[in-house]
Amino acid sequence: MSNDNDKELNDYLQGNSELSQRYQPDKGSGPPAHLDKLILDAAKNEIKPPHMPRWTVPLSIAAVMVIGVGIVFNIYREQGQPLMTAPESTVATKARDVLKEQGEMENRQQIARPSAPAEPGRGTSAINRALPSLNMELADQAAPGRKRMIWEKQEKKTQTDDSQDKQDTDVAMLGATDTYNYDEKTVRSEKQPAMSADLALDPALAPVSVAEADQVTADIELPFKAMGNEPGWSLTISEDQIELVTSYGQEKLVTSTPEVITTEAGSRYLLSAEGQALEITIRDSRCRDSMSGMPYPRTVKVIMSDKTLSGCGGQSVSLLLGDEWIVEDIGNKGIIDFSRVTINFSEDGRIHGLAGCNQYSGSYQISGELLSVGLLISTRRACPEALMNQEAFFLELLQLATGFDFDEHGALIIKTKEGKTILIRR
Amino acid sequence: MLSSVSTLPFMKAEASDEELMLSYREGDAKAFEALYSRHKGALYRFILRRCGQPAVAEELYQEVWMKLIRAREGYTVKARFTTWMYQVARNHCIDYYRRQSVAVINDQQGSLGIEAFEDQQSKQPDQQLELQQQTTQLMQLVEALPVEQREAFLLREEAGLGLNEIAEITGVNPETAKSRLRYAINKLRAGLNQS
Structure with a gap:
């Protein structure tokens, strides 16, 4: 039978079918004339503005390059900074000691970026956020610097002969392009033994070290x-x-x-x-x-x-935002093995996720002591009955949410009107 | 190389869609006219029969061309022009119904939900009546096909596309496109034989 079907289909595809011939007379109709005119006029108008002279193309590319390099340069410099403001930073600590001796102790941040231009602040961090992939790259580049600093610390512990009289900081190792000069005593990485090379190759530490640094300096959000x-x-x-x-x-x-x-x-x-x-x-x-x-x-x-x-x-x-929550229990009934039920809360007040079979979304609100979830809408795919039942139960409970709490293990509990709960975990 | 197309007028008659679009990119409005008249009927009928009533079809038809016009400057030949054009048309159609629908959100596994909704839409009574008065028996059968099958059939008949291109435009594998088309022609034949 399928052979027959294939033959018929092939005949049809070759254009030998009665069906195509009968369809032909229906081909008469086309778009109304006013549309033809409208579209053709639009097409002409589109090309009316004269073509940009060819030389503007390389010029604009050059302009983009100049701006782009500037931004990258700034981010690059910025990125080096948390590494230095980290409390473990040998250089920063060292420099502080020096300055303390000279009686001009200033705040650590200033020391950490002595040659940074005007307060970089929020503007640059916005750029950082906008360019996460670039940041990763930069973090990778910055990583060896940090490793080497760690190594230096060890080296200094073992090196009792305090030989750093007048040495310059190895700027490159800090992952920053500025010339840092800490007057008298600074650390110098001279010839690195094989050990530091090994450390420098380990890529795992890079994002961690940056994140650590960020945590230490994390501000509380005002007000x-x-x-x-x-x-x-x-x-x-x-x-x-x-x-x-x-x-x-x-x-x-x-x-x-x-x-x-x-x-x-x-x-x-x-x-x-x-x-x-x-x-x-x-x-x-x-x-x-x-x-x-x-x-x-x-x-x-x-x-x-x-x-x-x-x-x-x-x-x-802020406790709800961020990564996706995985549902572990719905109303004390457990959850069907291998079914995936998730919840995501986003900053704009939207809630969405997978209900086991279909995707759902809606809005949520936290006011005073209450968490409330607005009308949820979902796709309409059919799944095995048990999964559909679980999905309906989950969506019904979520819709009735009244608040949330954490249990002693750090799991989030969504509480609902009738005392039923949904247990979720990241 | 590209500009040679527009400097050799005799080539116009046989210039491929892609060459015409490239000429248009270089500022040749006549090339666009040629391209437009080549495709206007088929594209319009595809949209009309794929997406619904004439008022909607006209709006979508215009949007699709506007999109192609605006894409002029960045146009490069990546795929067949027709494949691209029908893809744009189909997406506009799906987007249109997505805008209309409130209760159905897109489902990543395909747009089954949307399509079901579109089918509901196309079965509104006054529209049915209109279709009965205006179209032939075959057209009624075409209209009655499920949207995936109707789409495959229209891409074949109106746009003259092959299975691979139909598959590409509708975002399924060629086997699926083949079976949709097979179902479509079987149903149409059966419907014609019945009467």
Whole structure:
């Protein structure tokens, strides 16, 4: 039968079929004349603007190159910087010691980029974000520098003869193109033994080291809000002022925002207001509001002369954003083996994922103590019945979400109206 | 090499679609006219019968040509012009229905959802009536085909494309394209024999 079919199909494809002949008379109709005119006119108009002279092409390429190289150069220089601001950086530490001796200790960041031009700040980091692949490349390039610095540290420990009298920094090893000059005493990598070459070839360390450096210098996002209970208090840190409201809103303290002290444990603000000293510590560790049960990304402590306030801070939603969550349990019923159910929360308030069979999407909102999910829509593919049932159950529960929490193992629990839960994990 | 096409007018009559498009890129409006008149009927009918009622078809038809016109400057010969043109047409058609539909989102495994929706659309009663009055029996049978089969048939009949090109345009493998076309012609034959 399939042979017959193939023969018929082949005849048809060769144009020997009655079907094609009968279709012919139907070919008469075409587009209306006004469309013909409209399209042909548009085609003519498109070529009306005179062609750019040929010489403008190389010129524009050259212009792009100049700008592009400039950006790359800046990113490159920027990228070298976290490596240097990392606390373990031998050079930076060394340089600080030197400056301390000279009695002109300044903040570490300035030392770390002595020849960097005007404050690079946010603008450059935006470019960094926009060019992730380039950053990876740069991180790779920067990696050997870091490795070598680590090696140098070891070397220095073993080398008791302190021979660095007047040496220059090996600039290239820092992955930066500027000439760093730390006056008197600096580290020099002279001839590297085989060991450093080995280390330099290991590609695994590069992104890690950059990420580490970023973490240490990670700022808290302003305005930063925190609050606690019993007695209720709230704290708002903005660019220029800190406002602390205590005793259920009866006492209010406003002061200008001092320099933040960033340590590995977190961020700290030391301030004095109305004659009393205050210390605010913000730790990067998950926190649950003792009244609402809502989780927050930061744990906050305010130490005052007569009391200590504990509470939570940051944006709850930041706990949900980021990588995809994999659903591990739906309403305590487990999940069908090998079925894939996922949830993604995005910054623009959208939720989407795979429901096991179909894809779904919708919106979500966090307000006060509540997580709510708007109407979910999904594709309409059919799957085995059990999977379809699980999917329907999952979507129904997700639609009824009221809040979320973390269990002791770090899994996220989405709570729903009827006390049912969805357990998800990254 | 490319400009030689436009400097040799006698070649116009036999110039390939790709050569015409290249000439148009170089600023030859006549080349575009030739290209347009070569394809206008088939493309219009493909859109009309693939995508629905005349008002929609006209809008889409215009959009497709505008897209081709705007692509002029960056045009290079990567594939057959017809393959590209019908691909653009098909995508516009699918996008159109995607814009119309609220409850169905695209499904990565293919656009089954969209196509099902389009089929629902094309079965609206007043449209059916219109089609009955305007088209022949064969056209009614064509209209009644599922969209994938109808598409394959139209690409064959209107655009004169082969299985590989149909497969490429519709984003399936040639075997699938073949079986769709086979189903289409079998159904059409059966329908014609019945009456």
